[in-house]
Amino acid sequence: MTLSEPPAPAAASLASANAVADLEHVFAHAPLGVARLTAEGLLCWTNAAFATVLDARADALLDVKLHDLLDHDGSRDQIDRVLRDALAGHSRSIDVDLRAPSPRAHTKHCTLRVWRVDSEPSSLVASLERAPHPPVGVDAGELATLMERAAAGIARIEPDLSMRSCNPRWSEITGQSRAQALGRGWIEHIDPDGCAEFLDALLAASLDAQRLQGRLRLLTVEGEVRWIDVVATPLPATDADRVAGDAAPGAPMVLTFSDITENVEADHRAEELTRVLEATPDLVAILDPGGHNLSWANDAFRQFLLPHEVHETSMLAMLDEWSQAQYATSTLAALARTGSWQGELTFANGFGDEIPVSALLVAHHGEDGLIEAISLVARDLSDLRDAEQRVRASEIRLAALVEHASDLVCVVRPGGRIVYTSPAVMRVLGHSPGDLEGRNIFTFAHPDDLERVKVAAAELTNTPTMSGPIELRVLHANGSWRHFEVVATNLVDNPAVNGLVLNARDVSDRVEAAEILATRAYHDELTGLPNRALLLERLREALQHAQERRRMVGVLFLDLDRFKIVNDSLGHTAGDELLREVARRIQEIIRPGDTVARLGGDEFVVIINGMVRRGDAVLAARRLRRAIAKPIKLGSDSTVVTTSLGIAVAEGHESPEDLLRDSDTALYRAKDQGRDRADMFDDHLRDQAVRRHSVEQHLRRALDERLVEVLYQPIVDLKTDAITGAEALVRLRELDGSLMLPSEFIDIAEDTGLIIRLGAQVLALASRRAASWVSRYSGQSLHVAVNVSARQMADSSFAQQVASELANTGLPAELLSLELTESALIEGNPTTEKTLNQLTALGIQLGLDDFGTGFSSLSYLKRFPIDFVKIDRTFTDGLGTDDNDTAIVKATIALSHSLGLRVVAEGVETIAQRDLLKELGCDFGQGYLFARPLDPMAIETMLNNQRSS
Known part of the structure; x- marks a missing residue:
């Protein structure tokens, strides 16, 4: 038989029977309830799905009118119109509430569709959107009509995944013609993202004769995305299937589907709106139609006002008494009357706080005109009220200030x-x-x-x-x-x-x-002596004359020993009188051509002109010391002060600044040697350069042989007095066994570049020690702080070095703190900024050390990723005794906290300092009050004691 030959009668009969069977199977497995009606709406028969929709038995619905299934009498007109339209050949669907004719039946909200059977104009067919069971006694024509006119899409898919038939809904959704869809053409309109997964699931369902349900994304011929709900139900084998011996294994599948694109997009819009509402700082909530209880609230609302669950939370319970009365009367009345209300309310949250808000409530109505929900949007007015109060107070103060x-x-x-x-x-x-x-x-x-x-x-x-x-x-x-x-x-x-x-x-x-000061620009106000400006002019002249006359110039730099003790014990008035008396005695000792100047505080400088021998300066220093050391009468008291002097001698080739520097250096040596003495700048001071070289060599050897040692000074939580970590402090072991302090070698390390190697060894030692604390003192989160120099921060490999140490030791990044000096930041090195960002990305805590002592700038705290600041010991030392130091510490703590930074105070040495720091809100303290720098065993003893207590 060729394709052009008509089918034999037996084959035609078999094909017709198969068509009827297919249609019967379609309605047997499609999710539709189907019933046959008379023109008057009397139910002649129903399939099981129709009865299932109503939770009734099929036989209980026979000879029942559609009107009798209505839950509300008001829908009878709708039913009448649908029946009339169907008889006139116009099919349409409505949503109605139906219930079975039983006292115990529950109302079901259904979608009902009615159309006329073309072969019997006075006969009607109705469908409900429920999973169908096979109708009984329906002929092929009616089933074909039902399939063509069904609101849902219906298609038959063979086990080889080819489409055998489909109703018009497939073309309406995809734009693909039925002829193009048949076979495997329909697969082309499944979104590639998910197509293979769906086909695999469909094939498996066909092989296992199992039902498949889900969502599927289709592509229209214009490239638009459409979403469908799809149900695939296996069909039992028909005679035709059994005749076809070469058919693919598996059961044919009936696909029923409906376009849910609008619902999906609405869900997406709702999700996006929910995300926006969750992110907004305003308080947003949804109330029930009566405006009494909350059904939903955004995160800001929940955190701000609700210590408990949102659902069924009473609106009145969240308001203060005045707002409760206003809400229950005018607010709800306005919502019922106009659909919205705007005004101010005061919320009282579960934490005892009252929060004034500007609120907008809007009633949302359904199609029936009734309120379905009420939305509430409120904005916290606390800051505004505080600002208004401050403005009013400011206006009052301003008026008072102007008047007074x-x-x-x-x-x-x-x-x-x-x-x-x-x-x-x-x-x-x-x-x-x-x-x-x-x-x-x-x-x-x-x-x-x-x-x-x-x-x-x-x-x-x-x-x-x-x-x-x-x-x-x-x-x-x-x-x-x-x-x-x-x-x-x-x-x-x-x-x-x-x-x-x-x-x-x-x-x-x-x-x-100012006029007086202009006349005194070159003189000290307290003593009347020349000041620094005039001193430099006189010294420049003296050096020039000495060069011309081949003489020498001596500079004596004087400093009164322990003047601060006299000033503090006897008072500033007595201190000023002491300085005036010392100035007078110096003037009596020096020659008429010499100059004495006061540089400030208790520092004096004497210029000795025209010296022939270097010993002249020493003799002059001796006379000055003897004159100043005589008892000085200060009111009813008498005191004796001694003097330390530094001497520098030049023959005219040095600059004034060089000569002052050399004499100042000699002065500090005199003070270091016990005070009340005079030291001359000579080769001995130059020997310090030799010492510097020796320290450098010792430092190199210590780095090569890994003789660097690290001590640890505890850092204490001022709220709990518990040790939370320690600062790593580097030391060098000298040949005699003593420890060399950083002040002796850090500058040398910086100048020579050895600071890079030194910092690496300190970082490694501190990281290993802190990692051991993690395992030994689990639960205490002990961190270690390591100082980092400007050179290290400018090293592009430094961040990688830190990352390697963390990986090697297993130390959590959050337990490592790096303390930077302000000098590391002020250079504005791009590498430094990059290194800071890399360290922050690792999770390292960054701190600004010695805050306030250098080139402090608030911009550092804003520009760089700083986590904490350390108040320098010079300010801690003056806490409670120096108003300026106390104010600086207080301002630093307040500023840091406002920026979200923690504060560590260094140099805490007294209980009074600790208590005042606690009062000011300082987070952590470090200093001799808690412990001096300790070796690892000693600090671990402290940690053991802390754990046991």
Whole structure:
């Protein structure tokens, strides 16, 4: 038989029977409830799926009218219209609430569709969206009609995954014609991302005769994505299947599917909206239709107000008493009347806080006009209320300041007419406020200043801004001229002012003081001696004369021993008197051509001109020491002070700065040697360079032979007094067994570049020690802090070196802190910034060491990824005794905490310092109060004691 030959009668009969069987199987397994109706809506028969939708038996529905299944009488008109339209050949579907004719039946919300059977115009067919069971007694024509007109898509897929048939819904969804879809053409419109997975699952379901259900993404001919819900149900084998001996293994599958793209996209939009609402800092919630209880709240709302679960939380329970009354009356009434309400409420959260908010509530209505839900969006007004309160307080203070300020405040019109003067005008100019109002302010300016003042006023009038301070002389009521500093602000456009606001301060005393200072620019105010500026001029002249006359110049640098003790014990007045007496005694000792100057504090410098021998300077120093050491009468007390002197001698070739430096160096050696002595700058000081070389060699040997040692000083949590970590402090073991302090070799290491190797060894030792603490003291999270130099930070391989140490030792990155000096940051090295970012990425904690002692800049805390700052011991030392130090520490702690940084105070040596640091909120402390730098065994003993206690 060829393809052009008609089929034999037996084959045709078999094909017709197979078609009927296919249709019967389609409705047997499609998710549709099907019923046959009379024109009056009487149910003649139903399939099992129809009864399942209503949780009823099929026989209980026979001879029941559709109207009798309605849950609400109001839907009868809908049913009548659907029946009339179906009889007229217009099929359509409606959503109705139906229930079985049983007292115990529950209402089901169903989608009902009714259409006319073409072969019997007075007969109707109805479908419900439920999983169908095979209808009984339906002919092939009706099944074909049902399949073509079904709201859901229906297709038959053979075991070889070819499509045998489908209804129009496939083409409506994909745009692919039915002819193109048949065979394997339908697979082309499955999204490649997931296609293989779906086909594998479908093939497995066919082989196992199992049902398959899920979601599938299709591509239309225009390339659009469509989502379908798909159910694949196996068909039992038909006669045709049994005749075809070469058919692929497995059962044919019926695909029923529906387009859910809009639902999926709506879900995606809802998810996106939910993410946005969760991320917003505003308080967002959904309430039930009555506005009584919460059904959903975003994260901000939950964290801010709800210590418990959101669901069914009472709205009134979250409001204070006043807001409860307002909400229960006006708010809910407005929602019912207008659909929205906006105003202010006060929430009372579960933590005892009251939070004022600006709230917007909107009622959302359904198609039936009833409220389905109420949305609430609220913004915390706490900061705004605080700001308003501060503004009001500021306005009150400002008014009080203006009325009681020592400075004069005036308001003048652009032409100069005075319209207001503050009461201070009586004190500063001798006029009552009323005497000046209406007069022109220029009449009070000094003639020599008048033109300059008029020009400044004209420029300010044409520019809405503030002028820089301008000084002028103003006529006093007693006829004298007073010096004023004036700052003017143009507020002509401000209707509340409509003029220029002048803030004038009487600076007559300052001007007079400046004139006095100008005459004293080269002299010390306390002693009348030359100051540094005049000293350098005199020294430059002395060196020039010495070179011309082949003489020498001696410089004696004096420092009073333990002057601070005298100053602190007897008071600053006695200290000043002591300095004046010392200056007088020095002047009595030196020759008329010599110079004595005071550099500040208790430091004096004497220039000895025209020396012939170096010993002349030594003799002069001896005379000075004897004269100063005599008892000095200070009021009713008598005291004796000694003097340390540094001597430098030049023959005219050195600069003044060099000579002062050399004498200062000699002075410090004298102080180091026990004070009350004079030392001359000579070869011995140059020998220090030899010592420097020796230290460098020792450092190199220590690095080569790994003789570097590390001590550990505990870092204590000031809240709990518990040791939370330690700072690693490097030491070098000298040949005599003593330890060399960092002050002796760190500068040399920096200058020679050995700091890179030294830092690497310290990092390795500290990391290994800290890693051992992790295993030995589990649960204590003990960290180690390591100092890092500017050279290390500028090394591009440093971050990798740190990462390697962490990997080698197993030390968690968060337990390693690196302390940087400000010098490591101020250079602005790009490599340094890159290294900082790399260290932060590793999880390393970064700290700014000795904060406030160098070139401190707040920009460092903002620009660089700093985690903590260390307050230098120089400020800790003055805590509670020095107002400036206390204020600096307090400000540093407050600033750091506002930036989210932790604070460590160094140099804590007293209980009073510790207690004040606790009071100021400092996080950690370090110093001799807790422990000196300890070797590893000693600090582990402390940790053991802490663990046992």
